[in-house]
Amino acid sequence: MNIFVNEQALEVAPDCNIEELLEVLDKPLQGTAVAVNQNILSRSLWGDYFLQEGDQISLFQAIAGG
Amino acid sequence: MLTESEMLRYSRHLLLEDVGELGQKDLKNGKVLIIGMGGLGSPAAMYLAGAGVGSLVLCDFDCLEVSNLQRQIGYQTGDIGGDKVELMKHRLEMINPEIRVRSINQEMAEDQLLMELMMVNLVLDCTDNMASRQMINAACVKAKVPLIVGAAIRLEGQLMFFDHRQADSACYHCLFPNSDEQALNCSNSGVLGPVVGTIGTMQALEAIKHLVGLPSGVKNKLKLFDGKTLDWQTFAVKKDSECSVCGKNR
Numbered sequence: 534m535n536i537f538v539n540e541q542a543l544e545v546a547p548d549c550n551i552e553e554l555l556e557v558l559d560k561p562l563q564g565t566a567v568a569v570n571q572n573i574l575s576r577s578l579w580g581d582y583f584l585q586e587g588d589q590i591s592l593f594q595a596i597a598g599g
Numbered sequence: 600m601l602t603e604s605e606m607l608r609y610s611r612h613l614l615l616e617d618v619g620e621l622g623q624k625d626l627k628n629g630k631v632l633i634i635g636m637g638g639l640g641s642p643a644a645m646y647l648a649g650a651g652v653g654s655l656v657l658c659d660f661d662c663l664e665v666s667n668l669q670r671q672i673g674y675q676t677g678d679i680g681g682d683k684v685e686l687m688k689h690r691l692e693m694i695n696p697e698i699r700v701r702s703i704n705q706e707m708a709e710d711q712l713l714m715e716l717m718m719v720n721l722v723l724d725c726t727d728n729m730a731s732r733q734m735i736n737a738a739c740v741k742a743k744v745p746l747i748v749g750a751a752i753r754l755e756g757q758l759m760f761f762d763h764r765q766a767d768s769a770c771y772h773c774l775f776p777n778s779d780e781q782a783l784n785c786s787n788s789g790v791l792g793p794v795v796g797t798i799g800t801m802q803a804l805e806a807i808k809h810l811v812g813l814p815s816g817v818k819n820k821l822k823l824f825d826g827k828t829l830d831w832q833t834f835a836v837k838k839d840s841e842c843s844v845c846g847k848n849r
Contacts, residue, residue, distance in 0.1 A: 566774055571833065571834050573821065573834050573835065575839035575842070577841040591832070593823065595729065595750075595774075596757055597726075597728050597729045598638075598727055598751055598752035598785035598786075598790055599638060599640070599726055599749060599751060599785070599798075
């Protein structure tokens with residue numbers, strides 16, 4: 534199944550949820566925000582959302598500077 | 600009623616259909632707490648002072664350092680070593696003697712912050728660390744005070760607006776729970792002045808729009824600014840019903 538992560542194409546296994554995606558990508562779970570098709574997905578839903586073909590996933594870090 | 604000198608000073612607002620004399624009176628009645636007087640707080644405070652926001656409360660506890668001057672445009676080399684809030688208060692009074700500016704030259708604990716929130720209609724989070732951001736968010740949720748959050752590092756900026764008067768508003772913690780450890784800041788990552796200045800300027804713009812009653816483009820949204828391409832990305836932020844700050848489990 535093909536998805537996009539920060540605009541880069543990526544092939545993932547079917548039935549992959551967001552938590553598993555972050556593990557595959559070796560991203561930290563803490564301090565990371567995830568959006569699916571421009572909607573932020575709450576941390577509490579990462580295990581429940583299963584990636585769909587063509588999903589646009591955006592991953593970014595909280596920044597604190599100012 | 601606006602005075603004659605105010606009519607003259609704000610004549611470019613009075614020409615705007617979206618502001619006009621009524622909007623200018625709303626600005627005059629506005630009470631805004633700006634926390635953090637660095638690269639975000641500098642332009643935010645100066646624009647709100649110039650715009651005639653009647654009461655500004657500035658909070659910071661830092662002294663000005665030479666490394667601040669690359670981006671914190673409210674200050675000058677001769678100011679090094681001075682307290683930022685006192686320097687900025689003076690600067691704002693020079694920009695606009697028609698407004699009231701109060702300074703809080705210390706790090707506020709939550710109970711003091713909650714007291715201050717009773718006296719304002721809006722908060723700008725212009726701080727530089729995650730612990731303050733989470734604390735300010737939690738206090739604004741509790742006090743039901745709207746919060747405009749800006750952040751920047753490197754060539755990236757983040758902007759969001761949570762109107763905590765609305766029960767269904769998302770909050771900063773819905774977006775970034777447990778983010779204390781990973782947060783990047785200007786001292787460990789570096790930042791370009793105009794990037795942080797852009798975000799601080801957007802906070803001022805959203806603040807003015809909020810005070811005059813114009814709809815916001817960023818409520819319950821996160822805007823990401825890319826200083827390399829000048830692109831903005833927009834993400835919808837929904838209230839997390841499981842959020843420990845604003846959700847049902849609080």
